[in-house]
Amino acid sequence: MQFLQTADWQIGMKAAATGGAAAAVRAARLEAAARVVAISADFLLVAGDTFEDNAVDRALVQQTGEILSRFRGPVYLLPGNHDPLQPGSVWEHPVWKQYGNLHVVREPQAYAVPGGTLIAAPLCETHSRRDPTLKLVDIPRPEGPVVAMSHGTVEGIDADTEHHPISRDACVRAGAQYLALGHWHSTSLYPDAAGVVRMAYCGTQETTKFGERDSGNALLVRLADGVPAIERIHTGVLSWVSMEEEVKAVGDMARLRDRVAVLPERALVRLEVRGLLHAAEADLLRQLTDMRARFLHFAMDANGLRPVAEDGWEELLPAGAVRLAARQLRERASQGDAVAAEALLELQALAAQVGA
Ligand SMILES: [Mn+2]
Structure with missing residues (x-):
């Protein structure tokens, strides 16, 4: 199994703090997104917060859907805390039905993907103290390799988070070999006790502000014999x-x-x-x-x-x-x-x- 992990595109971000550069910063997010979809992989995971919020200009939603449709393979989009699956959300836009390779995760579900199974559950709230990966545990899935996708804050980053806390053992608990995460903007890998990385934030495709440690990347993940090998690919523009x-x-x-x-x-x-x-x-x-x-x-x-x-x-x-x-x-x-x-x-x- 081989796939590309991206997240936190935050299309529609205002970037007001950058003054006269704000328009260039906004355009760069789309340019970096185009770099992501040009990378070859069997499928693409967008692990939440594709959009800044659910009020983003609908023309921008259309444009983002068109960029995603250019990926040569199936694309799985997870609603995150910025763009939760709610009535009136960006996920009601017709562009998601316009292209056959775009799949919005609308309920806890297993998807047959090249080489195995994807399990994912959408975020439906901006704030929550519940672990969103708990919904993955009971998703029925066939035998074989399983990759999971979720969005939130891994235990240890912020003890008192209202941003969907995620347990360190979430991947194993969900019965997956790898858990693709979104929400934090810098690339972060979490090795388990044996030193194998089964859980990682790819980080945002394009840096969102000063001080981000390692943003502007996507992760190419290869799963062989149940062990993930991760390659970081720089996609940032600015x-x-x-x-x-x-x-x-x-x-x-x-x-x-x-x-x-x-x-x-x-x-x-x-x-x-x-x-x-x-x-x-x-x-x-x-x-x-x-x-x-x-x-x-x-x-x-x-x-x-x-x-x-x-x-x-x-x-x-x-x-x-x-x-x-x-x-x-x-x-x-x-x-x-x-x-x-x-x-x-x-x-x-x-x-x-x-x-x-
Ligand atoms: Mn988020």
């Missing part, structure tokens, strides 16, 4: 880059600029830079700021950057130990001593306070 950088020595700013300069253009960049800005490098800060035009979204916070005082500043200090200390700190700071650089700044701040 790069979400979050950088927190501290600059101290001369040269640090230039290195930071060079790193930002080679980021892909289809990127959303969040850059926080703090530390010391040497007078000679002030232009580099301007060059960094000017790079905003290269990216879809570029938010730079340089409030933590403090200018290093001009050369000769210490000559204004009272003669003696303090001036000598300042000179020595400057010398060591210029050689890359971070503690000395920090101390020099503190000294400058103190001097400014007392009007030196």
Whole structure:
């Protein structure tokens, strides 16, 4: 048995926090979805939250159905907590009957799939403290390999979840050899006591926000002799880059600029830079700021950057130990001593306070 696992497409997501890049972020979700359906596998599992919510624009539902129909094999769609199976939901749209290869899971059910059986049960509520995989246990199925599909929060991620908690032993309990999960956006594999991964989140096909550990993937799963082998396939379109950088020595700013300069253009960049800005490098800060035009979204916070005082500043200090200390700190700071650089700044701040 060989199949592709995807989830959490969240088509219709507003992405309002990305400002002017929101339209590009929304379009990228469809582009990444198209990448998923172009991958070859015997069947495709969409493990919930295909849509942001049940109020998504119906033209977008139609478009999503058309993308899914392009997969060369049967597709099984699980209603998730964002798009639960309810009256008036996206699952009433005619597109799901328009294409013969699209199957929406509408009740706890077994499906004959190439190489075995799929068992799945839809989510019908946004919030629930019940384990959705309990509904899989009693689904009658023929002999042979069984793969299960569900959507929720694996035990241990969030102890007090209202997002459909899923037991660690859900796969074995359901009598399956593998449990394909959706809901969490980063790829996560759960090895059992023997080290075999029988339960995994594929993660979202396209990153949804900054800080996602490992999103923008699909999983190609091969089940041979009851043992799954999992291959991660990157499907993400945009790069979400979050950088927190501290600059101290001369040269640090230039290195930071060079790193930002080679980021892909289809990127959303969040850059926080703090530390010391040497007078000679002030232009580099301007060059960094000017790079905003290269990216879809570029938010730079340089409030933590403090200018290093001009050369000769210490000559204004009272003669003696303090001036000598300042000179020595400057010398060591210029050689890359971070503690000395920090101390020099503190000294400058103190001097400014007392009007030196
Ligand atoms: Mn979800």
